[in-house]
Amino acid sequence: MSVWFNPARELDALLRKVAPSVAGLDASFQPELRPSDPRHADFQSNGAIAAAKKAKANPRALATALVDALKASGELDESLVQVEIAGPGFINFKLTPKALGAWLREYRDESKWRAGAARIMGGRKVVIDYPSPNTAKQMHVGHLRPIVIGEAVARLIEFCGADLVRDNHIGDWGTNFGILILGIKRAGFQLDARSPTALEDLERLYKEGSALTKADPAQLDAARAELARLQQGDAASLALWTEIVAVSNAACQRIYDQFGLKTDVILGESFYRDKVDQVYAELQQHGLAEESEGALVMWCDEEPRFSRHAETKMPFIVRKKDGSSNYASTDLATLLYRAEHFKADEVVYVTDGRQQDHFQQLFLNGAKWFKETNRKLPRLRHVWFGTILGEDGKAIKTKSGDPVRLQELIDEATERAYVAVTEKNPDLPEAERRAIAKAIGVAALRYVDLSSNRTMDYSFSWTKLLAFEGNTAPYLMYAVVRVRSIFRKNGIEPGQGEAGATDPETPTEIALARKLLGFTAALDQALEDLRPHHLCTYLHELAAAYGAFYAADSVLVEDPAVKARRLMLCARTTAIMECGLRLLGIEPVERM
């Protein structure tokens, strides 16, 4: 038997294969294989309990019969996997030290893990839509989430074998531009893209205009009229618009650079300005959209919430009554472009949770449209996240006071990290301490955001975002530093000095080895619902397992076999930690 990359997946397949030969089971048997509490086993299968109920059999007896069939199949090497029945009928699988050692020798670097993980999304064309900010605003703390979550999700998808296009779908064609252009005209403002305060000026004008439109409906109509003029191709409006977008994109890019974010294309809403007419035409031609109160709308009568008969009407407005496009129009056009031009098998939208209704409508209406026009609909997923709340428990918004600027947050995190690095490592050159501080500061920020389930809201807190202890990025990075230090001290690179390595033996070695194998399960889990926090949890557990191993078992010992196997554990730990950190967008450092 060759060494399995993902034992849970293989055991699941084996159980399914032998199930039909067991009385009371058939091919529909679901093993429900999952990682187990390590106090009991490495993996457990709970399927026999449910199946026994269905077959009116004794669950333990059925589990026993299943295990007997598994052993009789000859495909299970019991020197590698031990099986036993526990409790009401759990089947527990425990990997032996021999299996752990074999895995560590076989799956030694990123190319091997990538090959193993490619079964998850290999060969699929995926378009991911992030961070997609609205233009003409400075990035504030609220922009942290789409950048950080989007980047992590993108890297995870790519790691698991997908052919990925990162599309920054910026909001550059909406009413915000009507408000802004109106404000510029009202103030007689001369926009100079080279001015260092250009973006601040735009933001101020936008805020003033936004306040006016809220106070006075006539101003809102005037802003809409400005937008309509822009969308109709007015030359002066377009010239101004071009300059605003340039200023905005340059400012965003400075933030992206610091987060290591690289998008492949920037196809904002404006890119689809000449593609929406086709959408309107097709929707009307196929009777999918209709006039309502002057606008062109779509209903989903099959979904009560979006039905025309709903108590509170929520139509999908694809064209406004003044003829201009909106979010829905451009998103439909964008969907078509991604399906036809990029040949996407899957489209992933990374936005905040307040847009859930919009995306449900987009997916439902998009599906109807594609069906009517005989097109293949990509799999559509909305990766949404909760809001960063202010002290008042409400979303941090530009309108209610100034939220913290993202750059300010990065600078503060970097400065705090610099103080810590200087205290711990005063002998390092200044430039290196600065570089390390920047890496740690940005990493700490992004890890806070990634480490909790993305659907949760959380309150903004300097203390929390700048924490360097506990389940934080510096803790994980420190584990890497300590591993690398061992190799540096020994004058070798990770991966060297492993010849003659024996199987893990001490409790801490075995615990670390099992945790290393857990990488495969962590990837599966993070990919299933595109939730990076599962990877964070795993990396934290791995770092903790390494910490315990490091404290209990000296690596640089006399016995060559012991030393070799511990060097192997160290090498795998740092490799998986570094790989996992990079998937989260965090660049590890050599020392700190």
Add this chain to the structure above:
RNA sequence: GUUCCCGUAGUUCAACGGAUAGAACAUUGGUUUCCUAAACCGAGGAUGUGGGUUCGAUUCCCGCCGGGGACACCA
């Protein structure tokens, strides 16, 4: 009002219907002639509430209480 999320230690968060609900911070006791103590080992402390389904519920269903979001031309 309709509808969608969310309620877990003092705090911030985990737990794909499974075994004794797991971490971190804070509190508290210990560990350094030894590979980076930004570390390690230990202690105390939690499922809003009332029903239901299930062999088994933090998880699924219903009611209530509490927080947040969306709801006709913002994105």
